Amino acid sequence: MNVLTTPFLTGTATGAILLLAALGLTLTFGQMGVINMANGEFLMVGAYAAYVTQQVISSPGLSTVVALPMAFIVAGLLGLLLEVAIIQWMYRRPLDTLLVTVGVSLVLQQLAQDVFGAQGDPVTAPSWLGGRISVFGYEWPHRQLFTIVLALGSLGALSAVLKYSSFGRKIRATVQNRELAETLGVSTRSIDRITFFLGSGMAGVGGVAIALISGTNPTLGTSYIIPAFLVVVVGGVGQLKGTVIAAWAVGVVTAFLTDQISGSWAQVITFALVVIFLTVRPQGLFTVRTRSLA
Amino acid sequence: MFRKPLRRPRLGIGAAVALSLIAAACGSDDKSSSSTSPASSPAGSPASTPATTPTSSGDAASGDTCVDGDSVELGFLNSTSGVMAISEQTVRDSLMLAAEEINAAGGIFGKQIKFIEEDGQSEPTIFAEKISKLLTEDKVAAVFGGWTSASRKAMLPVVEGANGLLFYPVQYEGLEASKNIYYTGATTNQQIIPAMDFLKSKGVKTLFLAGSDYVFPRTANKIIKQYAKELGIEIVGEEYVPLDSDDWTTQVAKIAAAKPDFVFNTINGSSNVGFIKAYDEAGLGPDNSPIISVSIAEEEAPSMGVDLTGQYAAWNYFESVDSPANTTFITAFQAKYGTDRPTSDPMEAAYTSLYLYKNIVEKAQSFCVDAVNAASGGVTFEAPEGLVTVNGENHHIAKTGLIGQINATNQFDIVWTSDGPIEPDPFLEGYSWWDPNAG
Numbered sequence: 201m202n203v204l205t206t207p208f209l210t211g212t213a214t215g216a217i218l219l220l221a222a223l224g225l226t227l228t229f230g231q232m233g234v235i236n237m238a239n240g241e242f243l244m245v246g247a248y249a250a251y252v253t254q255q256v257i258s259s260p261g262l263s264t265v266v267a268l269p270m271a272f273i274v275a276g277l278l279g280l281l282l283e284v285a286i287i288q289w290m291y292r293r294p295l296d297t298l299l300v301t302v303g304v305s306l307v308l309q310q311l312a313q314d315v316f317g318a319q320g321d322p323v324t325a326p327s328w329l330g331g332r333i334s335v336f337g338y339e340w341p342h343r344q345l346f347t348i349v350l351a352l353g354s355l356g357a358l359s360a361v362l363k364y365s366s367f368g369r370k371i372r373a374t375v376q377n378r379e380l381a382e383t384l385g386v387s388t389r390s391i392d393r394i395t396f397f398l399g400s401g402m403a404g405v406g407g408v409a410i411a412l413i414s415g416t417n418p419t420l421g422t423s424y425i426i427p428a429f430l431v432v433v434v435g436g437v438g439q440l441k442g443t444v445i446a447a448w449a450v451g452v453v454t455a456f457l458t459d460q461i462s463g464s465w466a467q468v469i470t471f472a473l474v475v476i477f478l479t480v481r482p483q484g485l486f487t488v489r490t491r492s493l494a
Numbered sequence: 495m496f497r498k499p500l501r502r503p504r505l506g507i508g509a510a511v512a513l514s515l516i517a518a519a520c521g522s523d524d525k526s527s528s529s530t531s532p533a534s535s536p537a538g539s540p541a542s543t544p545a546t547t548p549t550s551s552g553d554a555a556s557g558d559t560c561v562d563g564d565s566v567e568l569g570f571l572n573s574t575s576g577v578m579a580i581s582e583q584t585v586r587d588s589l590m591l592a593a594e595e596i597n598a599a600g601g602i603f604g605k606q607i608k609f610i611e612e613d614g615q616s617e618p619t620i621f622a623e624k625i626s627k628l629l630t631e632d633k634v635a636a637v638f639g640g641w642t643s644a645s646r647k648a649m650l651p652v653v654e655g656a657n658g659l660l661f662y663p664v665q666y667e668g669l670e671a672s673k674n675i676y677y678t679g680a681t682t683n684q685q686i687i688p689a690m691d692f693l694k695s696k697g698v699k700t701l702f703l704a705g706s707d708y709v710f711p712r713t714a715n716k717i718i719k720q721y722a723k724e725l726g727i728e729i730v731g732e733e734y735v736p737l738d739s740d741d742w743t744t745q746v747a748k749i750a751a752a753k754p755d756f757v758f759n760t761i762n763g764s765s766n767v768g769f770i771k772a773y774d775e776a777g778l779g780p781d782n783s784p785i786i787s788v789s790i791a792e793e794e795a796p797s798m799g800v801d802l803t804g805q806y807a808a809w810n811y812f813e814s815v816d817s818p819a820n821t822t823f824i825t826a827f828q829a830k831y832g833t834d835r836p837t838s839d840p841m842e843a844a845y846t847s848l849y850l851y852k853n854i855v856e857k858a859q860s861f862c863v864d865a866v867n868a869a870s871g872g873v874t875f876e877a878p879e880g881l882v883t884v885n886g887e888n889h890h891i892a893k894t895g896l897i898g899q900i901n902a903t904n905q906f907d908i909v910w911t912s913d914g915p916i917e918p919d920p921f922l923e924g925y926s927w928w929d930p931n932a933g
Contacts, residue, residue: 210743310575318580320764322799330775338747341775414740414768415799419577423738458744463735464707 205336207455213344215451216351220406221428222435222443223358224279224399230437231375231395233292237301238282239428240421241308242400245278246271246407247416248312251321261326264408268350271404279400283393291392305421312418320417329412347409354405358398359440371395375439427454430474436484445485450474559603560862561635566605568593568848569612569628571639571649576616581840582641584793585663586611588841589638591830592848602852603859610634618648625649629658635861636661638847641840643667643709650675657863661851663844665788665810667713668920669930671888673867678847678882679840680810681890681920686714688895689786689808690721692910693756700730702754702783704745704761704769707734711760714788716932717922718758724927730754735761740768743775749783750776759787766790770798780804786897792836795904802900810893811842811879812906820878837878846877850884850891881915890918 221243228234249271250264257263282304290296329346332339362368373381374391382388410420431450435442450470457466478484570589572582593607601607610632612624621640628634629652636659640646643666653660653674665680693701701722705711715732722729730752733745746769749757757778761769766789773785786806792813795802813824813836823845824837850873855861858869871886883892892915898906922928 206747207744210741210747213743214741313577313579318577319793319797320767322767322797324799325771332775332777339750339776341743341772343775344743410740413743413771414764415771415797417764417767419738420740420764423736423740455744459748462707462733463739463745467736 203459205338207459208452209335209338209340209344211452211455212448213347213451214455215448216348217406217409217424218427218431218451219351219444219447220354220402220409221424222431222447223355223402223440225428226432226435226437226439226443227371227395227399229294229432230439231371232287232392233294233297234287234290235294235298235301236282236287236399237298237425238305238308239301239400239403240423240425241305241312242275242279242403242421243407243410243424244308244312244416244418244421245275246404247323247411247420248316248321248407249274249404250323250408250411251316251416254323259326260324261328264326264329264412267408267411268405271408272401273404275404275407276397276401279403280393280397282400283396287396288389288392305425309418309421316416316418318418320415322415323411325412343412346412350405350409354402355440355444358402361398362440367391367394427470430471434474434477434484436486439486442484442486558862559860560865561605564605565608566602566861567608567610567632567634568851569625569632569634569637569639570609571612571614571621571624571628571637573614573616573641573645574611575613578614578616578641582614582616582639584838584841585639585641585844587831587835588827588837588845589848591827592845594830595826596848596852603855603861614639614645618642618644621645622648622652625658625660626652626656629653629656635659636851636866638663638844638851640664646670646675659851659863659866661844661847663847664840665843667710668922669713671890671920673889674863675889676847676850676870676884677888677890677918677920678843678850680893680895681918682714682717683919683922683925684810684893684895684916685788685808686717687721687925688910688912688916689758689788689897690718690725690727691895691912692806692808692897693727693758693786694725695910696756698727698755700728700752700754700756702730702749702752702757703732704742704749704757704759705734706737706760706762706765708737708762710762714760715758717928720927720929720932721925735765735769737762737765740765742769742772745769746772746776746778749773750778754783757783757785759785760789761787762789766794767798770800770802774800791838792904792906793838795900801902802904803902805900806909807898807900807906809839809896809898809906811837811839812896812898812908813837814898814905814908815879815896817878817880819876819880823878839879842878846875846879846882846891849875849877850882854884883915885918888918888920890920892917 225239228236250267253267253270254263257266286300325343329343331342370386370391373386374388378388431446435446454466454470457469570586572586573579574583593609597606614621625637628637638661640649640662641664646662649660650672654672658674660675662675663678665685668681703715705715719729731748784805788808790807827837828835853875854866854870854873857873858865870884873884875882880894894915895912896908897910899909901907
């Protein structure tokens with residue numbers, strides 16, 4: 201019945217966006233010890249990429265399809281720029297990266313505001329996302345289904361890259377033991393950069409999904425960055441399985457509490473649950489079996 | 495208050511610092527109505543007493559006008575940077591237009607307006623610092639500006655401590671009356687209550703409340719619920735979403751299930767977009783569960799990404815108001831800033847505030863704060879929205895309540911008007927059904 205299906209389905213869609221936001225974080229934190237508070241702004245950049253694409257290609261259907269790779273590339277390149285310009289000087293200094301990236305996120309927000317204005321711009325969803333399907337009595341919007349498909353598709357692509365490509369093996373090797381990977385001839389510098397590109401690009405794709413929910417605005421990243429970090433710490437740093445389960449769990453629990461109590465209490469209670477969980481299991485759901493000595 | 499995403503309220507450190515700086519120069523602590531304070535005798539002997547600095551403590555009794563020379567300095571304090579800039583810049587533009595017009599017509603009480611512009615930076619603490627600077631260093635005669643309730647609350651102790659004047663141009667949640675602030679936007683009984691009267695006249699039986707989770711929607715909905723009981727309208731749901739949250743899908747599913755006759759929308763800022771999209775996706779629209787909003791105006795309507803034609807909004811001014819004063823205002827505004835610029839309720843309220851100040855000063859024959867306060871009651875202005883009158887007791891203004899319906903060009907067709915201007919009642923003392931202590 202509705203009591204359970206509505207929060208379950210809505211929460212799964214929310215979890216899908218959290219997953220897209222958290223994938224980049226878990227990769228960069230796990231691999232490089234970088235706490236990237238500017239990751240939320242890559243969501244924002246992805247959302248604006250969807251908006252700009254729609255200004256060029258007026259057909260909502262085509263522009264949404266084009267916006268996905270566009271957002272991936274634009275946000276990815278911005279992430280790469282951030283890595284090359286700033287982050288590479290402070291690897292393994294998580295607190296410094298935290299402070300610096302908070303600053304970067306403020307700069308990006310103000311920049312977006314100066315370029316696009318604070319009002320926010322509409323992004324028209326294509327008509328095939330406007331419909332609904334009936335699931336156990338709940339009229340489920342297609343757009344949420346699309347978000348889930350998008351997240352699963354991105355996840356599948358990312359895990360395929362990590363698992364099967366030589367490049368993916370190098371990423372995993374770097375996460376497990378950076379020094380050993382280097383002695384085996386892996387250029388961890390270029391691996392770091394590509395990881396940053398991929399992670400930021402994923403957030404950009406998530407931004408397109410957000411643009412379809414709520415349009416664009418310069419501060420939209422700020423409301424996702426904290427939940428995304430919750431997902432990363434609950435899931436366990438540095439690998440995908442935990443992130444997926446944690447994103448889904450945080451999404452569904454929040455939606456259920458929102459449905460039962462209220463949106464504001466849902467945030468509070470979810471946060472409290474995460475704190476309780478972390479006191480019981482500080483390493484998160486799963487941990488990477490690392491062979492580094494540190 | 496409203497319409498734009500607010501940052502989380504910061505601690506009032508700036509306000510506290512500013513207060514301590516000016517603690518010495520405080521005026522009277524008398525919180526009661528200004529009408530009892532001593533008025534200056536207009537026919538005093540200004541020539542014999544060289545004018546002292548404006549504002550600061552009330553020198554009204556001495557008979558001087560508190561402003562020397564042939565010009566008067568006023569402070570315009572709006573955010574021209576940060577998240578609120580896009581809204582507050584429109585207010586700044588109207589203020590500058592009004593100043594230009596007043597100067598061209600001879601100024602205020604024969605003195606040309608010189609305005610000092612300050613940027614509140616969308617931060618309440620900055621507002622407190624800047625208004626302190628304007629009142630104590632620049633010694634301006636009055637300050638015009640503020641937008642969010644947080645910015646007003648931060649400025650309130652400073653302006654009271656300095657016994658200055660602030661003209662605040664945005665509709666807000668009421669329950670406030672300072673002798674040092676003039677509120678030219680609507681209080682709740684001029685926007686929320688008229689909206690409920692309109693719903694009653696439409697025969698609405700069931701109402702769903704959707705709002706952002708902060709002071710304005712919570713206060714508004716408290717009033718709505720008590721008045722709905724009085725009117726016999728059933729509240730079938732009440733949902734809040736945090737200000738920074740855009741996802742309304744869960745809540746909108748409840749609206750779709752409840753099938754209310756109307757949805758009362760007190761959502762703020764960009765969260766509206768997520769709400770309107772989810773509402774549209776859920777198959778809701780003006781045909782089955784129309785929305786009445788108090789935060790969507792001419793500027794916001796086109797940015798929703800969904801056609802809003804047929805939905806409603808409650809304000810005290812629409813660009814479509816048919817009056818000679820409004821035609822003049824729109825023509826002058828668009829001549830100065832461009833024909834693509836819409837005019838909105840807070841802009842009109844800001845424009846009106848400067849003219850009201852002019853009229854009050856000219857009635858008082860003085861710029862002194864206490865003299866201005868003594869003279870303010872009953873001062874009128876034929877504003878673009880219609881005739882407005884200052885209430886000398888609570889320093890709000892009588893305004894006409896309007897309901898507009900959005901048409902295809904994102905303008906509002908006015909479908910309901912209150913019976914003349916509504917006397918401001920920020921504490922709802924005149925409404926027997928109102929119990930501030932009830933849930």
